[in-house]
Amino acid sequence: MAEEKNKCLFCGIVDGSVPSLKVYEGKNVVGVLSIKPATKGHVLIIPKNHQAYLHTLDPESLFEVMSAIRSVTLLLSQTFNPEGFNVINNMGPGAGQKLPHVCFEVIPRYKGDGVKVEIPQGEFKEQELMKVQEQVLTTSKTNTIKTLKAIKEGKVKASPEVKAEAEKALAQLEQAENPVKTAKKQYSTKLENILDKEE
Numbered sequence: 001m002a003e004e005k006n007k008c009l010f011c012g013i014v015d016g017s018v019p020s021l022k023v024y025e026g027k028n029v030v031g032v033l034s035i036k037p038a039t040k041g042h043v044l045i046i047p048k049n050h051q052a053y054l055h056t057l058d059p060e061s062l063f064e065v066m067s068a069i070r071s072v073t074l075l076l077s078q079t080f081n082p083e084g085f086n087v088i089n090n091m092g093p094g095a096g097q098k099l100p101h102v103c104f105e106v107i108p109r110y111k112g113d114g115v116k117v118e119i120p121q122g123e124f125k126e127q128e129l130m131k132v133q134e135q136v137l138t139t140s141k142t143n144t145i146k147t148l149k150a151i152k153e154g155k156v157k158a159s160p161e162v163k164a165e166a167e168k169a170l171a172q173l174e175q176a177e178n179p180v181k182t183a184k185k186q187y188s189t190k191l192e193n194i195l196d197k198e199e
C-alpha cells in the first residue's frame with residue numbers, strides 16, 4: 001500500500017513532493033491546474049485520500065469533492081467567463097482512468113475550443129431498459145436486506161430503536177412480492193405521456 005502510494009502522482013501533488021499550481025485547497029481536497037490543459041483554466045479536483053473509485057471514497061471527502069467542483073467552477077466563471085463547463089470523472093482503466101486515484105477534471109468551455117465530449121445515443125429499447133432496471137433494483141434490494149440482517153443480528157452496532165426499525169423494514173422487504181413491478185407500471189404510464197407530447 002505504502003509503495004503504491006509512493007508511485008501515485010496525485011498523492012505526490014497532495015503531499016507537496018510533486019510541484020503543482022494550486023487554485024483550491026480544503027481539508028480533504030485540492031484543486032490544481034492541469035499541466036496539459038484542454039482549455040484555459042482546466043483544473044483537476046483531487047481528494048487527499050488515495051482511493052481509485054467514488055464508491056470507495058469516504059463520504060466526507062466525497063462531499064468535499066463536490067463542494068470543491070462548485071467553488072472552482074464559480075471561480076473560473078468569474079475569472080474567465082467561459083461559455084460552459086465539462087466536469088469529467090473516469091472510473092477504472094476501461095473508462096480511461098490513468099491513475100488509481102479519484103480525479104474530477106473541470107474544463108471551462110469557450111467558443112471554438114475544439115474540445116469534443118461525445119456520448120453516443122443508442123437505440124431506445126423499452127424491454128431491455130426494463131430488464132436493466134430490474135437487475136439494478138434486485139442488486140439494491142439484496143444489499144439492503146444484507147445490511148438490515150446485519151443490524152438485526154447485531155453485527156452492526158445500532159440502538160434498540162434502530163434495530164427495531166431494521167427488523168420491521170426487513171420483514172416488509174422480504175414479504176414484498178416485487179418492488180420492481182410498481183416502478184415499471186409508473187414508468188410505462190409516464191413514458192406514454194412523454195411520447196404523446198413529442199408527437
Ligand SMILES: [Zn+2]
Pocket residue numbers: 005008009010011012049050051100101
Ligand atoms: Zn494517490
